[in-house]
Amino acid sequence: MRAAVVVFPGSNCDRDMAVALRAAGADVTMVWHKDASLPDGVDLVAIPGGFSFGDYLRCGAIAAQSPICRAVVAHAGRGGYVLGVCNGFQVLAETGLLPGALMRNSGLKFICKTVDLIVQTSDTAFTAGYQAGQAIRLPVAHHDGNYTVDPDMLARLQGDDRIAFRYAQPLNGSVEGIAGLVSDNRRVLGMMPHPERAVDVGHGGTDGQALFRELVAQVVAA
Amino acid sequence: MKARVYVMLKTGVLDPQGEAVRHALGSLGFDGVQGVRQGKLIELDLADGTDEAVIAQMCDKLLANTVIESYRIEVL
Numbered sequence: 001m002r003a004a005v006v007v008f009p010g011s012n013c014d015r016d017m018a019v020a021l022r023a024a025g026a027d028v029t030m031v032w033h034k035d036a037s038l039p040d041g042v043d044l045v046a047i048p049g050g051f052s053f054g055d056y057l058r059c060g061a062i063a064a065q066s067p068i069c070r071a072v073v074a075h076a077g078r079g080g081y082v083l084g085v086c087n088g089f090q091v092l093a094e095t096g097l098l099p100g101a102l103m104r105n106s107g108l109k110f111i112c113k114t115v116d117l118i119v120q121t122s123d124t125a126f127t128a129g130y131q132a133g134q135a136i137r138l139p140v141a142h143h144d145g146n147y148t149v150d151p152d153m154l155a156r157l158q159g160d161d162r163i164a165f166r167y168a169q170p171l172n173g174s175v176e177g178i179a180g181l182v183s184d185n186r187r188v189l190g191m192m193p194h195p196e197r198a199v200d201v202g203h204g205g206t207d208g209q210a211l212f213r214e215l216v217a218q219v220v221a222a
Numbered sequence: 223m224k225a226r227v228y229v230m231l232k233t234g235v236l237d238p239q240g241e242a243v244r245h246a247l248g249s250l251g252f253d254g255v256q257g258v259r260q261g262k263l264i265e266l267d268l269a270d271g272t273d274e275a276v277i278a279q280m281c282d283k284l285l286a287n288t289v290i291e292s293y294r295i296e297v298l
Contacts, residue, residue, distance in 0.1 A: 058287055065284060094287065101289040106238050148235065148290060173238065 001026045001219045003044040006072065006088075008033045008063045013049035013085065013196060020196035021046065024212035025220075033066040043219045044081040045072050047088030049141070049194060059102065059144045060090030069095055081125065081219060082188040086142055089180070089190035098183060098190045099157070100149030105142070106173025112141040114205065116168035117179055117193060121161050124182050125218035126189045129210030135168060136207040138193035145192040146173040147181075157181055165191055223270050224298040225277055229286045230261035261291075 003026040007014045018028045021044075029039045033052075038045065053062035063069060069091065076082050076097050084092040092098045105111060114137050119130040130136065149157070154175060157163055165180040172192075180191025195208030231237045237259050244258040264285055266277065277295050286293040 057284070061284065061287065093289075099289075101287055103235075103290060104238055106236070108238055108242055146238070150289075173236075 001044065001216045002039070002042050003028045003046060004031045004038050004042045005029070005046045005048060006031055006033065006068055007048075008050065008052035008066065010052045010054055011048050011050035011087070013087075013194065016194075016196045017046050017048040017085070020199045020208065020212050021216070023199060024209070024216040026212075026216050031068055033063065033068050036067040036071060038068075038071050038075055042075065042080070044083060044215065045075055047072070047082070047084040047091050048196075049086030049088060052087055052091065055144075058090075058094070060087060060092075060094040063087075063091045064094035073097060076183070076188050079185060079187060081215070083126065083215070084188075084190040085194055085196065086140075086145075086192055089192055090144065092188065092190040097188050098181060099153045100147055100181075102144050102192070103146040103148055103173075104144050105146050105171075110141075110143040111145070111172060112139075114139045114198075115171060115193065117165045118168050120163045120166055123161060124164060124186045124189065125215050125222075126182070126211055127164050127214075128218055129214030137198070137205050138195055138207055139197045139205075140171070140179075140193045142172070142192055145171070145179075147178045147192075148175055149178075160184070162186070164189055165193065223268050223272060225266045225268055225272075225274075226296040226298065227264040227266065227277065227281055227285055228261060228294045228296070229264065229281075229291050230259060230293070231290055232292050235290050 119134045166177040195211045198205040198208035240258040240260045247255045281293045
């Protein structure tokens, strides 16, 4: 499986993402935000966490207009896989690849801790390694993770089983406790928690491993 | 020419920062502040004759996130 990890000025989880993907067996290339195209044969694009462009204007807004993001949108349009974590999720929301928006946390504080999540569906390549209803623990580290979406789209997300993860306890004001969701074709996942920070016993937890392992396995099998 | 773009959270979208400012005003003794909404003011220095429709495109594509924000353009 060939993966590309996008690097923006201000990305800071890009290497962790690459390490997690390589550990799961992916062949990883780093791509710069000014690149106008992705390497040939890329199956998955990962957009990492961080503070792209200093979070200027809105989190992810400037990154979403970068040359590489046009290539990522085209990749998703061809049915390619895209994983956006934390700032990567914010970028995906700003590109319109995922609905809704991520606002300032309701408590206004930056939240940096490991939280309990409930996996909502195993029917995606990203979550096939978990059971629906399974509790997992992943770190979060964000100031703007308060997911909001209009009621009609929320009903569609629920009806189409597109909510991937919810916070087990209220955390940041997210509607319905949504921590991650997938696109209509289930191949684009955006999530605020950091699975790449939970793939080694040295991280203090390995609950993120199943995401990368199953994603690589499913893409290779496809 | 210059234009100003005011970007505000849409009515109905909870504004946690505005709420925090409202509380702070109350604790300073300013009674009767019933609501605070916080937004952005963006000043644009534009080529003369720029069409307001073009400024609206700038807002839709970048300056505002129309999922949660509305904007108002003021050509000076």
